[in-house]
């Protein structure tokens with residue numbers, strides 16, 4: 620028996636999670652996984668219910684689980700709160716408390732969606748990038764941080780900080796991932812300006828000696844943002860910090876056609892958390908329009924990384940390929956004039972494509 624904690628969250632979160640749940644339930648039943656799934660509150664939903672974006676009960680639920688599935692958090696209803704009190708803080712605290720320092724965000728091209736990419740097909744056809752984003756450090760968590768009034772003037776600051784151990788452990792993850800792929804690792808930093816990322820570059824370079832089969836290169840983040848659009852297939856594994864990884868992974872999602880296609884795994888020493896990279900999409904929430912495939916592909920990542928079930932991870936990924944082959948599209952991945960299906964119908968279609 621494995622325990623799965625499920626946090627639907629806000630906005631489209633409950634819709635995409637419900638669609639992914641259809642797939643998870645079907646796999647559980649067919650593969651005899653004997654999963655015990657329990658829902659919890661995080662983000663705005665938790666703020667509303669318990670005045671805390673990560674109530675203690677939710678944290679305990681996650682800590683007791685073998686794996687966590689999360690939809691998305693946040694939305695305009697909570698936008699006036701200061702960052703430290705917002706729904707997003709629930710997600711950040713969950714990541715930090717579970718020590719999920721390694722965020723894997725694969726950006727793969729689905730050949731069926733080449734026409735959905737804003738880039739020319741010949742530029743994106745061979746794209747297969749793994750963004751390895753550090754997830755528990757950087758300017759997200761650095762102290763001190765404050766918003767204050769000084770000499771009658773409002774000012775605010777955050778602190779970007781990494782120590783060498785934090786850099787080393789995420790770099791090991793990236794080097795190992797590269798060894799299992801095309802052996803090209805590009806570390807992205809801003810070492811020409813920032814002390815933090817100068818240390819980042821030093822530590823990553825030191826580690827390269829342990830991975831002689833991996834070709835390591837370094838790139839400044841501004842150039843990387845540009846190269847991702849100019850010639851994205853040059854990248855294999857992209858290693859970067861929390862902030863740059865957040866931005867570059869949203870950018871990379873566009874190569875695939877939609878942010879609704881990018882799953883993620885957040886890993887540490889223990890349980891993993893699985894979530895799409897996108898947010899709560901308030902503009903389409905509650906309309907059965909959201910693409911659940913990123914969440915469904917995150918379930919595949921959970922089967923692979925937390926449940927040790929590679930065959931079923933691949934079956935879910937193949938089922939996603941099949942629905943795309945069949946021409947089934949949510950609005951975000953539909954070409955002009957193409958028929959569109961809703962979130963829930965897409966979930967059912969993936970279950971059908973599993974051919975159980």
Ligand SMILES: NC(=O)c1ccc[n+]([C@@H]2O[C@H](COP(=O)([O-])OP(=O)(O)OC[C@H]3O[C@@H](n4cnc5c(N)ncnc54)[C@H](O)[C@@H]3O)[C@@H](O)[C@H]2O)c1
Nearest residue numbers: 691692693694879896897898899900901902903909910951
């Ligand atoms: N992991 C998370 O929980 C997470 C991630 C990013 C943003 N957020 C939060 O979500 C809220 C909205 O943020 P935002 O608008 O900047 O980013 P967003 O990712 O929610 O949406 C950006 C755009 O992408 C579209 N989109 C996102 N997911 C989609 C899907 N599955 N299918 C189809 N279209 C999709 C949206 O409709 C929107 O047009 C904010 O409160 C933000 O903090 C949460």
Ligand SMILES: CC(C)[C@H](C(=O)O)[C@@H](O)C(=O)O
Nearest residue numbers: 693707710711865896897898
């Ligand atoms: C909601 C926010 C805290 C989060 C982040 O910045 O990590 C999101 O953008 C993501 O990419 O998961």
Ligand SMILES: [Mg+2]
Nearest residue numbers: 865866869896
């Ligand atoms: Mg983000």
